[in-house]
Amino acid sequence: MNEQIVPDSEHRGLVARLPQVPRDLAQLARFDRPIGWWLLFWPCVWGVWLAGAGWQFAMLGWLLLGSIAMRGAGCVYNDIVDADLDRKVARTAVRPVASGRISKKVAWGWLLALCLVGLVVLLQLRLEAQIVALASIVLVAAYPFMKRITWWPQAWLGMVFTWGLLVGWTQFRTDNLDALAAIYLGSALWVIGYDTIYALQDREDDALVGIRSSALRLGSKVKAGVAMFYAATLALWGLGFWLLREDWIALLTLLPVAMHLGWQVVTLDADDPDNPLERFRSNRWAGALMAAACFVVGNAGA
Numbered sequence: 320m321n322e323q324i325v326p327d328s329e330h331r332g333l334v335a336r337l338p339q340v341p342r343d344l345a346q347l348a349r350f351d352r353p354i355g356w357w358l359l360f361w362p363c364v365w366g367v368w369l370a371g372a373g374w375q376f377a378m379l380g381w382l383l384l385g386s387i388a389m390r391g392a393g394c395v396y397n398d399i400v401d402a403d404l405d406r407k408v409a410r411t412a413v414r415p416v417a418s419g420r421i422s423k424k425v426a427w428g429w430l431l432a433l434c435l436v437g438l439v440v441l442l443q444l445r446l447e448a449q450i451v452a453l454a455s456i457v458l459v460a461a462y463p464f465m466k467r468i469t470w471w472p473q474a475w476l477g478m479v480f481t482w483g484l485l486v487g488w489t490q491f492r493t494d495n496l497d498a499l500a501a502i503y504l505g506s507a508l509w510v511i512g513y514d515t516i517y518a519l520q521d522r523e524d525d526a527l528v529g530i531r532s533s534a535l536r537l538g539s540k541v542k543a544g545v546a547m548f549y550a551a552t553l554a555l556w557g558l559g560f561w562l563l564r565e566d567w568i569a570l571l572t573l574l575p576v577a578m579h580l581g582w583q584v585v586t587l588d589a590d591d592p593d594n595p596l597e598r599f600r601s602n603r604w605a606g607a608l609m610a611a612a613c614f615v616v617g618n619a620g621a
Contacts (some may be wrong), residue, residue: 325574327436327565332561333344333351334350334351336489339341339420340421343415343420343421344415344421344429345392346414346415346507347391347395347396347398347414347416347421347426347429348390348391348392348394349390349391350391350445354599354600354602354603355389355390355394356383356386356387356391356428357603357606358480358510358513358602358603358606359386359390359483360382360383360386360387360481360483360606361488361603361606361609361610362480362481362482362506362606363379363382363383363385363386363483363484363486363504364379364382364487364606364610364613365484365487365488365502365609365610365613366483366484366485366486366487366489366490366499367379367382367488367490367491367611368487368489368610368613368614368617368618369487369488369563369616369617370487370488370490370491370497370617371491371492371618372491372492372581372616372617373618375491378381378443378490381440381443381444381488382483382487384436385436385437385441386483387439388433388434388436389433389434389437390438392433392434392437392602393459393462393479394432394499395426395429395433396460396463397463398414398415398416398417398426398602399416399423399426399427399430400463400464401417401463401524402414402416402417402423403417405417407419408587409473410576428603437605441453444486444490447489447490447493448486448487448489448490451482451485451486451489452482452486454587455479455482458475458478458479458482459479460478461475462475462479471511471536472517472562473510473511473514473518474507474511476510476511476512476514477506477507477508477509477510477514478507479512481503481506481507482508483569484499484502484503484506485499485503485571490530495562498560498563499559499561500559500563501555501556501558501559501562502522502555502556502560504554504555504560505551505553505554505556505558505559506552506556508548508549508551509549509552509580509602509605510549510553511536511548512545512548512549512552512580512581513598513599513602513605513613514599515537515541515545515548516545516583516587516595516598516599517595517596517599518535519541519589519595520592520595520596530548531565541575541587542584542587542589545583545584545587546584549581549583549584550584552566552580553573553576553580553619556573556609556612557570557573560572560573560612560616563616564616564619568619569615569616569619572611572612572615572616573609573612574610575611576608576609576612579601579604579605579608580605583598583601583602583605586598
């Protein structure tokens, strides 16, 4: 049974106890790997808290549900499109669609069900935020094809996975777009950095089957490349904070997340089979540290 669970599953025991079809559907939506929806959810939190609207726990609950559902829908769509490629990569060959355990027809039905959950969440937003959220569909639909046409599919993922920042912000305000743009661009670079780390797991297989990635493009300079992306991330986040609130204390709030990103770079070992996945997963804490900074900057003095 366990050979049908992908190697990077975080809840192998729980997933393994499910009946066959529910287990495959859970894997298809990556419910066994919550790091994905954490990385999608944190930018939503940043947008809400930077907007200065307070804690907004109810809205964050809806955005969390939407992150889980839409991350799942995106993964289902990606697996449908990439089934042939996934069969050629050791880490992804056992995915439900690639292995044939789930048909594409069933996968499309599951995708629709997850999108219906996303629709319920969408209806909780005000019109401006709804429009922004819907605008992401084109980016999401195009993402699986980026690895076929560019060495930098991580850049496209950066735009997709940080879109929640724009949604969270426009739910409460539509001004200070210069600050929002700087933080969004920085967030996209953060994604390029952490997804380059993630892509280190598949370099050999990707090279064999012709899949492109930033990890392959950077070659032996991956560590320096990730450091550059993270440094640019922090610079843009600092710029965005300054544009929002001209106060050196606002910049100091970035120190904890800067230290965490620095730790990732210093301890990254591309030759250790477990190290890149561990460093990638640690970005849930980077997201949490950035969220704390956003709350201080957005709500101090409110």
